[in-house]
Amino acid sequence: MSAYGSTSPHPPKRTESSTSSVSGIVRTKILLLGQRRSGKTSIKEVLFNALPPKQTFYLETTMRVVKHAYDTVIPLEIWDCPGNITVDTLGAPLSQFSALIFVIDIRDLYKQPISKLVEFIIAASNDNPQLHVEVFVHKAEKLQEDDKIENFRQIQERVQDHLMEKECEQMPYNFHLTSVYDHSLHEAFSKVLHKLVHSLPFLEDLLNVFCANSQSPKAFLFDAASRLYVATDASPVDSATHNLCCDYLSMLNAFGPLYRSPTSSAGRLRIPAAEPSPDNLAPSATKDRFYPSAAASLHPSAPGTTLTYHLITAHLALLALVPTGVYEGRRGLLEYNVVFFREGVQEICAVEHDARRG
Numbered sequence: 467m468s469a470y471g472s473t474s475p476h477p478p479k480r481t482e483s484s485t486s487s488v489s490g491i492v493r494t495k496i497l498l499l500g501q502r503r504s505g506k507t508s509i510k511e512v513l514f515n516a517l518p519p520k521q522t523f524y525l526e527t528t529m530r531v532v533k534h535a536y537d538t539v540i541p542l543e544i545w546d547c548p549g550n551i552t553v554d555t556l557g558a559p560l561s562q563f564s565a566l567i568f569v570i571d572i573r574d575l576y577k578q579p580i581s582k583l584v585e586f587i588i589a590a591s592n593d594n595p596q597l598h599v600e601v602f603v604h605k606a607e608k609l610q611e612d613d614k615i616e617n618f619r620q621i622q623e624r625v626q627d628h629l630m631e632k633e634c635e636q637m638p639y640n641f642h643l644t645s646v647y648d649h650s651l652h653e654a655f656s657k658v659l660h661k662l663v664h665s666l667p668f669l670e671d672l673l674n675v676f677c678a679n680s681q682s683p684k685a686f687l688f689d690a691a692s693r694l695y696v697a698t699d700a701s702p703v704d705s706a707t708h709n710l711c712c713d714y715l716s717m718l719n720a721f722g723p724l725y726r727s728p729t730s731s732a733g734r735l736r737i738p739a740a741e742p743s744p745d746n747l748a749p750s751a752t753k754d755r756f757y758p759s760a761a762a763s764l765h766p767s768a769p770g771t772t773l774t775y776h777l778i779t780a781h782l783a784l785l786a787l788v789p790t791g792v793y794e795g796r797r798g799l800l801e802y803n804v805v806f807f808r809e810g811v812q813e814i815c816a817v818e819h820d821a822r823r824g
């Protein structure tokens with residue numbers, strides 16, 4: 467694993483302006499754009515501030531760019547922009563950003579949002595052709611299934627037509643149907659995140675090894691607070707399993723703090739007092755850390771499946787489906803595999819962390 471640093475093909479850009487002045491860490495920047503009331507702030511708040519979806523109704527209009535720093539497997543900076551922003555008024559070149567998420571209300575088939583998206587795609591194709599452009603066709607739950615598919619298709623078609631008119635077809639972009647009221651937003655944002663995490667193949671390898679050694683048909687490495695999955699093993703993701711893991715994590719996030727173990731007391735943590743940063747990623751600082759775990763039986767009838775949860779770093783958690791026979795009969799082996807997996811992930815995070823220091 468120590469070879470990771472030298473094999474990473476794309477080290478993060480180190481422009482002066484992409485370095486957070488407070489911590490000196492290079493953050494990966496994500497631009498959140500779209501018309502007024504399309505749902506940008508709701509997306510940011512639901513994912514990164516645990517705002518309950520119903521409360522997004524009370525969010526106020528964004529008047530200026532709001533930058534939100536968020537630490538997960540990589541440090542992120544999400545720029546929530548006002549609806550009227552243009553390439554010229556953004557105040558930063560597009561070359562600073564790694565991803566652009568454009569939010570369109572699924573009922574908004576008018577020309578304005580599409581022209582604006584096309585304006586940004588054209589600017590990106592000149593300034594930053596590597597930019598990942600992702601279109602969230604949002605508030606999808608508002609429409610019936612047939613209308614949803616039809617509007618989704620029409621929006622894609624219109625964007626393509628506009629880009630053809632402007633003779634700018636080479637820039638890749640993706641569409642996702644999203645809503646804050648279900649797991650579609652988490653799934654779509656996770657897919658965007660995967661494109662930004664350069665250590666993804668290493669994390670996937672670790673998950674594949676864990677699954678093979680634990681007879682697990684599916685495992686995810688989740689960012690615990692946002693419930694975005696950072697990586698998964700090679701088997702296909704089915705939405706039902708993903709949603710189940712999201713729900714379990716949500717329940718643990720809500721009730722976990724009520725069940726603080728006496729062994730998780732400050733003394734047990736044994737973090738060196740002189741540790742320069744509160745970031746708990748370095749393996750030396752985390753060796754003695756308390757790592758909660760939990761499990762729930764999904765269908766108890768034989769052979770049965772158990773959903774397991776293990777905290778891996780301060781931010782990341784492993785959720786895996788494991789045959790109940792393995793969970794009950796070979797618990798020691800499972801825990802050994804988790805420890806091996808944890809050490810691997812912590813090493814990857816430590817290398818990432820060092821690489822991003824300004």
Ligand SMILES: Nc1nc2c(ncn2[C@@H]2O[C@H](COP(=O)(O)OP(=O)(O)OP(=O)(O)O)[C@@H](O)[C@H]2O)c(=O)[nH]1
Binds near residue numbers: 549
């Ligand atoms: N039905 C539905 N409503 C949503 C969804 N996401 C956001 N909304 C609602 O859309 C409205 C506008 O949301 P905001 O997040 O303030 O939109 P914005 O794009 O940040 O708006 P500005 O700050 O004016 O640019 C709010 O009333 C939200 O409750 C969604 O997925 N489904």
